Each structure stands twice: as C-alpha cells, then as structure tokens.
Amino acid sequence: MSKKHLLALALMIGAAGAQAADNGLRIGIEAAYPPFAYKQANGELAGFDYDIGNALCKQMEVKCIWVEQEYDGLIPSLKVRKVDAILASLTITEDRKKSVDFTDRYYRSAARLVMKQDLQLGSDLSGLAGKRIGVQRASIHDRYATQVLEPKGAVVVRYTSQNEVYLDLQAQRLDGTLADDVILDQTFLKKPIGKGFAFSGPAFNDPAYFGDGVAIAVRKGDQPLAERFNRAIAEIRANGTYQQINSKYFDFNVYGE
Incomplete structure (x- = not known):
C-alpha cells in the first residue's frame, strides 16, 4: 500500500x-x-x-x-x-x-435480609425454612439466595425489580427479601410501606458472592x-x-x- x-x-x-x-x-x-x-x-x-x-x-x-x-x-x-x-x-x-x-x-455495600420485626431466624438461619424470600432476578442476591438460602429451606421468589418485591411484602405474599442494605434502608424501611419490617440476621458480604x-x-x-x-x-x-x-x-x- x-x-x-x-x-x-x-x-x-x-x-x-x-x-x-x-x-x-x-x-x-x-x-x-x-x-x-x-x-x-x-x-x-x-x-x-x-x-x-x-x-x-x-x-x-x-x-x-x-x-x-x-x-x-x-x-x-x-x-x-x-x-x-x-x-x-x-x-x-x-x-x-x-x-x-x-x-x-x-x-x-453489603446484603441484608428484611423480615417482619418479630420473626426470629436463629444463628444458623434455620428460621428461614418455608419462608418466601423475594429477590431481584439475575442479581447477586438472587444467586446467593438460590445457593445459600434455598438449602436452608427458604422459598426464593424472583422479580423483575425490587419495587415489585416491596409490593408483595406489603401484600403479605412474601415473608422477606434479600437485597442491598442501603437500598432496603432508604427505599423500604424508612418509608411507610416498610412499617412492621426490620433487618434480620447478619450482614452478608462473602466475596465469593458479593465481590469487591x-x-x-x-x-x-x-x-x-x-x-x-x-x-x-x-x-x-x-x-x-x-x-x-x-x-x-x-x-x-x-x-x-
């Protein structure tokens, strides 16, 4: 050329x-x-x-x-x-x-569970047995719930958005949700829709799931x-x-x- x-x-x-x-x-x-x-x-x-x-x-x-x-x-x-x-x-x-x-x-940020205030999960999370836990589909919380919480008996229910999860929590179609702690605090627990709910169990930050x-x-x-x-x-x-x-x-x- x-x-x-x-x-x-x-x-x-x-x-x-x-x-x-x-x-x-x-x-x-x-x-x-x-x-x-x-x-x-x-x-x-x-x-x-x-x-x-x-x-x-x-x-x-x-x-x-x-x-x-x-x-x-x-x-x-x-x-x-x-x-x-x-x-x-x-x-x-x-x-x-x-x-x-x-x-x-x-x-x-870390991941947390939000459940009804009076619900006791226990140190081994055995209290999750039979509980319906909402997560956002394809998120890291979906993966963690599927691989860690389901074996403890939780029933994982997947949604397109976290807002859909909140609506089903309020309607009592879910027992709890796993999501980012900042999101849960600011968009649910501090809002009227989150009345009667609270963080439950430990913060989850295993790098294998929640990265760096x-x-x-x-x-x-x-x-x-x-x-x-x-x-x-x-x-x-x-x-x-x-x-x-x-x-x-x-x-x-x-x-x-």
Whole structure:
C-alpha cells in the first residue's frame, strides 16, 4: 500500500474515532433502583449512579447517552454493543468477570435480609425454612439466595425489580427479601410501606458472592475505556465532586474503606 493510501486510511480511522466521540458514550442503567437510579415525577432520570455517571462523563469530556434497560438485560446489551458500558450498581464478581471487564469500584455495600420485626431466624438461619424470600432476578442476591438460602429451606421468589418485591411484602405474599442494605434502608424501611419490617440476621458480604464492591462494566478486552473510567473515578474523588454527590444521597461514606 502506498504512502498516499496509508495516509487516507489513517484520516478515515481518525474521522471515525472523532465521530464516535461526538456521538457520546452509551451507558446502560436500570431506573428502578432508588436511591441509585430512578425516575422523577417528570420522567427524568435521577439517583447516585446517574449523577456519578454524568460527573465521570464530564471529567472525561464526553457526552453521556443513557440507555434504560431491565436489570437482567444489561449485560446482554453490552455484549451485543447496544451500550458501551453499564453503570447500574453492578457488583464485581468472579462469575461476571467471565462475561465483562470491570473498572475500579465506585462504592461498596453489603446484603441484608428484611423480615417482619418479630420473626426470629436463629444463628444458623434455620428460621428461614418455608419462608418466601423475594429477590431481584439475575442479581447477586438472587444467586446467593438460590445457593445459600434455598438449602436452608427458604422459598426464593424472583422479580423483575425490587419495587415489585416491596409490593408483595406489603401484600403479605412474601415473608422477606434479600437485597442491598442501603437500598432496603432508604427505599423500604424508612418509608411507610416498610412499617412492621426490620433487618434480620447478619450482614452478608462473602466475596465469593458479593465481590469487591460495585463498579462499571465494559466489554471484555475494552481496557482503554476501563482505564479512562478509572482515571475519572480517581479524579472526581480527588476534586471533591464524589463527596458532593455522596452527601446528596447518604449521611455516610458509601465508597467504603
């Protein structure tokens, strides 16, 4: 190939890259997981994940294009290139690493059970026998409930969203739920719908199930994008932007130690 043709090819590649940057970064999110991601009354997205994502895009000088998905469709959408990344409270786990690559974490939390206040589970969780426990389908809580709580006699019931779980708890079609402790505290226990319920049993944080924090997922092998996110995460933590967003939603450091 002549130098002239090589130069033309380089210009075409450069133009394609510029066009991709102009088109923005398509980020998958599930808008049914308050306070991390939810819809406001006017239909606009809001939440910790949404604000963090916008701050990261601003730091990277790229436009955020938010693509709403149901939770169990996020990774498939990433793999078929409908989105470029997932920012939807996705926990880093060894199982998920087989399908996607992760950035550094941007927050950490534990899993907890919420049950009726007077229900006693026992130190071995034997009190779960026969109890109907709601989980969000395809979540880490679904996997833990299936592999750890079902053998103790729990009946695991799966839902598309955590909000559906809450409705069935209130209607007494469930005995409890397993989910993120921050979510349960802020969107259920502190709300009228959560009256009569409380955290039950220990915090669950086995790394084999709950990984090493929550991160952004990118396609396998897309280390350049992961590193861009990593730099931006470090930068918004250093310049105070992360702390401002943290304080908007939480009265504690959600990033963790």
